Amino acid sequence: MTGVAIAFWVLAAVAVLCSLLVITSRNPVASVLYLVVTFFCLAGLFVTLHSHFLAAIQVIVYAGAIMVLFLFVVMLLNLGTPQWFDVATTPLKAVALVLGIGFVGALAAAGVGDFEPSATGPAAGVHPDVLGSTEAIATALYSAYYLPFLVTALLLLVAMVGAVVLARRER
Amino acid sequence: MTDWTGIGISLLKAFLVFFGVVNVVPILVWAERRGSAFIQHRLGPNRVNIAGITLFGLVQPLADVVKFIWKEDYVPSHANRAFYVLAPVMLLIPAAMTFAVIPFADDLVIAGRTIKMQVADLNVGILYVFALTSLAVYGIVLAGWSSNNKYSLLGAIRSSAQMISYELALGLSVVGILMIYASVQLDDIVRGQGELLFGILPKWGVVTQPVAFFLFLAAIFAESNRLPFDLPEAENELVVGYHTEYSAMKFAIFFMAEYMAMVTGAMLIVTLFFGGWQIPWVESAELKATVGEIPAFLLQLGAFSAKVLFFLWLFIWVRWTLPRFRYDQLMRLGWKAILPLALANLFVTGIVLYFT
Numbered sequence: 130m131t132g133v134a135i136a137f138w139v140l141a142a143v144a145v146l147c148s149l150l151v152i153t154s155r156n157p158v159a160s161v162l163y164l165v166v167t168f169f170c171l172a173g174l175f176v177t178l179h180s181h182f183l184a185a186i187q188v189i190v191y192a193g194a195i196m197v198l199f200l201f202v203v204m205l206l207n208l209g210t211p212q213w214f215d216v217a218t219t220p221l222k223a224v225a226l227v228l229g230i231g232f233v234g235a236l237a238a239a240g241v242g243d244f245e246p247s248a249t250g251p252a253a254g255v256h257p258d259v260l261g262s263t264e265a266i267a268t269a270l271y272s273a274y275y276l277p278f279l280v281t282a283l284l285l286l287v288a289m290v291g292a293v294v295l296a297r298r299e300r
Numbered sequence: 301m302t303d304w305t306g307i308g309i310s311l312l313k314a315f316l317v318f319f320g321v322v323n324v325v326p327i328l329v330w331a332e333r334r335g336s337a338f339i340q341h342r343l344g345p346n347r348v349n350i351a352g353i354t355l356f357g358l359v360q361p362l363a364d365v366v367k368f369i370w371k372e373d374y375v376p377s378h379a380n381r382a383f384y385v386l387a388p389v390m391l392l393i394p395a396a397m398t399f400a401v402i403p404f405a406d407d408l409v410i411a412g413r414t415i416k417m418q419v420a421d422l423n424v425g426i427l428y429v430f431a432l433t434s435l436a437v438y439g440i441v442l443a444g445w446s447s448n449n450k451y452s453l454l455g456a457i458r459s460s461a462q463m464i465s466y467e468l469a470l471g472l473s474v475v476g477i478l479m480i481y482a483s484v485q486l487d488d489i490v491r492g493q494g495e496l497l498f499g500i501l502p503k504w505g506v507v508t509q510p511v512a513f514f515l516f517l518a519a520i521f522a523e524s525n526r527l528p529f530d531l532p533e534a535e536n537e538l539v540v541g542y543h544t545e546y547s548a549m550k551f552a553i554f555f556m557a558e559y560m561a562m563v564t565g566a567m568l569i570v571t572l573f574f575g576g577w578q579i580p581w582v583e584s585a586e587l588k589a590t591v592g593e594i595p596a597f598l599l600q601l602g603a604f605s606a607k608v609l610f611f612l613w614l615f616i617w618v619r620w621t622l623p624r625f626r627y628d629q630l631m632r633l634g635w636k637a638i639l640p641l642a643l644a645n646l647f648v649t650g651i652v653l654y655f656t
Contacts, residue, residue: 158383158445165438185427193434194464197441201460204445204453262423263484 136177144170157203161196168192182263305413314419317399324612325559326361332616333360339620371548376447379545383446388546388553391439394432395560401428402567403487405577405600406584409593417577417597418487425485426478429568430471433523436561437463440525443554444542455541458627459525465634466522466529472642473515476649477505477572490576494584502580505573511645513573515638520569522634524561527619529630566611570604577604 143166150163168191175184270278330345334357337344345360353359375384405417422428437460444456478484481492489505497503506513522529538544543554570576577600579587588596625633 158442162438162442181423182427185424185431188431189427189434193431193437194467197434197437197460197464200438200441200445201457204441204457263425263427 133177137174140170140173140177144174158200161200161203164199165192165196168196182266309413309415310419313415313417314400317404317419318396321396321399321560321563322556324563325556326365327358328559328562328612328616329364329555330358330361331613332619333357335613335616336620339617365552368549368552373548373550376449376545378448380446380448383442384545385550387439387443387446388550388557389439390442391436391557392553392560394435394439395557395564398429398432398564399567401425401486402564402571403490403576404604405597406588408597416487417601421485421487423485425483425487425489426474426572427484429564430467433470433561433564434463434467436523436557439557440542443546447542447545449545451538452542452544455538455544459542462522462525462529462630462634465631466519466638469515469634469638469642470519470523472639472646473512473519474572475642475646476509476512479646479649479653480505480508486571486576490571490578493575494578496581502575502578504575504578504580509573509645509649511641513569515642515645516573517569518633518638520565521615521618522630524565524615525558526562526615528622528625530624562612562615563608566608566615569611570607574607577601579603 147163147167147170151160151167154160154163168187172184172187172192175181175187334344336342344357346354346357348354348357348360348363350359350362375381400419401422403416403418403421408415408417440459440463441456444452444454444459447453477489481489483489483492493502493504495503497507501507521527543551546554578584579599584596584600587599591599
């Protein structure tokens with residue numbers, strides 16, 4: 130196994146384990162922290178794909194900003210260990226279980242057979258340092274994807290203004 | 301073929317930089333105590349000695365370390381034990397990782413091998429720093445929450461709000477610098493600052509982006525939780541905020557992380573705004589041709605260290621000079637003054653760059 134393959138399997142295993150712990154742990158703060166670890170593993174996976182910029186953004190935006198807000202809210206509400214998760218088995222749960230297993234099965238059937246982690250590098254002929262670099266992403270964003278980039282920015286601005294309007298107290 | 305010499309050099313660099321920064325911490329604590337004493341017209345710690353040698357009080361940090369190690373490491377019974385133990389570690393790790401991208405001298409050429417004087421020359425450069433500084437908040441928030449103490453929790457909540465608010469200002473104030481030196485890699489930014497502006501002024505960040513420098517300075521003070529922005533631990537309101545319940549070595553780790561954040565802050569200010577290792581009016585290539593490779597390296601390292609030490613002293617100086625902000629003043633300053641100013645600065649920089 131190459132170094133990249135080892136890194137892939139370790140990161141992927143930790144990511145899957147931690148995302149399972151996110152939904153199974155009883156303590157909401159622990160869930161938040163497991164999710165942070167998951168995001169870290171994803172960032173690590175981006176690094177093995179030579180997408181350094183994406184990895185940095187993953188940590189800055191998800192681990193550094195959004196999850197801090199989550200933690201902030203969880204702490205403010207101070208949920209502790211909730212009791213209301215232990216509800217009796219409902220038909221809905223059975224349906225969710227079947228659908229979930231089906232979804233994982235479909236993913237496994239589609240991907241696992243011809244999956245080779247050491248082949249997940251950049252395409253042939255592209256220098257690996259160029260592909261996911263800050264310069265490459267900036268060039269793509271400001272040339273080929275200029276309009277979508279602007280529209281997304283506008284959308285975020287609208288969402289921000291909306292949040293401010295909703296949060297403003299009536300005078 | 302594996303380049304074992306290269307790997308060895310990288311490990312050595314990582315070790316030396318980490319070793320250097322960790323050892324600056326006790327000296328800084330000493331400087332803080334002696335400095336505050338100097339500012340307040342006191343003497344400060346000067347009695348601890350080994351066989352009569354006090355070294356201006358520099359033996360005091362050794363005594364402090366011994367005390368921290370041997371004190372009772374007490375975990376309150378009402379605390380959430382796992383998170384309580386985890387919190388100081390989560391604060392220290394990002395603080396100890398940030399130095400990796402800071403260049404501290406020009407490339408060294410020895411026996412045909414070019415050694416970058418930087419632990420890791422990452423393509424994402426400054427974004428790596430921002431990613432790590434944004435993680436520091438977890439340690440503080442967890443410490444406050446797991447202590448299960450209202451003062452600690454209030455400190456933690458204040459700190460998360462403060463750090464999120466000032467992270468924006470921190471990021472935006474740097475974008476102007478990135479535009480002027482056309483790179484996010486700190487090495488390129490330092491190289492860009494080696495030129496002269498109009499033939500007389502060094503093209504340092506503080507000359508090309510004076511507004512950004514002051515905004516960045518304010519934001520970095522807030523990010524490292526130093527006065528006048530130390531609301532998370534405001535002692536006359538919150539005992540000491542998020543680390544109220546901590547004792548012994550765990551408390552010492554919080555202390556270390558704060559001082560390491562200070563060192564990072566000073567290094568960033570120097571790298572982005574004061575030319576990093578550049579000696580003003582002396583070109584690196586010329587210097588190397590005149591005095592030789594190794595002396596030039598030492599001179600540049602010395603220039604970098606001197607600049608960093610000045611800003612570390614500035615941190616201490618400000619702490620013992622200015623009073624603390626009120627919480628609403630802090631938020632208003634961050635969102636209504638620093639953020640719009642940073643955006644305006646960015647806009648003006650863009651226009652100027654477009655027409656030149």
